Each structure stands twice: as C-alpha cells, then as structure tokens.
Amino acid sequence: MCFLDIAKSRYTTKKYDPNGKIADETIEQLKEILRLSPSSINSQPWKFTFISEEKTKSELSKVSYHNEQKINDASHIVVFSVIENVEDFENGNLTLLGSEKAGYYNRMVKPKGESEIKSWLSCQVYLSLGFFLSACASMGIDSTPMEGIQTEAYDRILQQDGYKTLFAVAIGYRDKEDANQPSITPKFRLDMENVIRTI
DSSP: OOHHHHHHHOOBOSOBOTTOOOOHHHHHHHHHHHHTOOOGGGOOOEEEEEEOOHHHHHHHHTTSGGGHHHHHHSSEEEEEEEEOOHHHHHHTGGGGSOHHHHHHIIIIIGGGOHHHHHHHHHHHHHHHHHHHHHHHHHTTOEEEEEOOSOHHHHHHHHTOSSEEEEEEEEEEOBOTTOTTSTTTSOOOOOOHHHHOOOO
C-alpha cells in the first residue's frame, strides 16, 4: 500500500477489540521505530513507556477522562514523555551531539529562556508522535493519540524520574463496529486550497 492510501485509511480509533493483542515482535519493531524518530539537532529529549500490564492500564484509565475504555481495551498504551530539567538535557543529551549542534542550541534556543527551551523540547516529542502514528498505520495497527489524560497522575503511577508525561497513544486493533472508521464515518479534512499554498 502506498503512503497516500495509508493516510486516507488511517483514523483515530474510538473502540478497540479487547482480544486484539499486538505480537511481541511487532512491539519490538515499534520500539525501534520510536528510537529512530527525528528531532531537531538530534536532541532526542524523550522517553517512551510501553504498557501492556492490565493493572497499570487500569490505573491509567482512571485518570484519562473519556479515554478510559480505549485504554482498558487497547493492546498497549505508549506514554510519551519529555526530559523535565533543562540542566539535565544540557549536561546529558547535548554533550553527545557535537560542537556544531550544541552551538546551534546555545545560540538559537538557550537565550530564549527556560520556558521557551521546555516548549522546544516538547515539540521534539510531538515530532516523534507523527512518526509513530504513521508507522502504526503502515503496519496495520490502529492508534489513538490522547492528550485528554491527567499527566501528573500518569507521572505518579509510572514513577517517572526526570521525565514528564506529555501525552499517550493507545494501540491495538479496532472493534469491527467502531463508528469512527472511515468506512462508516468518512474522514473530514479541509479542502486542498485552504491548507496548501504553492508559490
């Protein structure tokens, strides 16, 4: 299947088949794909937590607002987190990137202050989200990106150390009756002329 066809068929899954478990070897491929995600200056300020253990999924579901059922029924939940302390990033990741990339950070990012630095770091994690959702779709795996979660509660449940939860993604296989799939509810996107500009 070409990527355009994947883009047309991919959708945010609302209802999962609770018996649809993703094979271990496929999960290992997804982990490697996330590890290879792109980021500005190769900064990689992230951590990805894969959860399939039912007790932990249940705990997370209770602090996930309207996403509770998706989390309980999905095969896995993947939590996307960003490094919490700017100094930890500068004394860790940044030291591994070489002088040219560190120079860019010190000239273009650091002078903007801590709030802007943290925003920039979080943006890198969002880049990995797009990469991940596309990978899932290419492998026939359904997914649901979720910002509707209580991130501080996630940090507590997962005992995050040095990283802060930004969002999570449920992955698995759709329930055949999921009303959000394009065959039942056609995709809505703005018209080409409203979103694409050609110069």
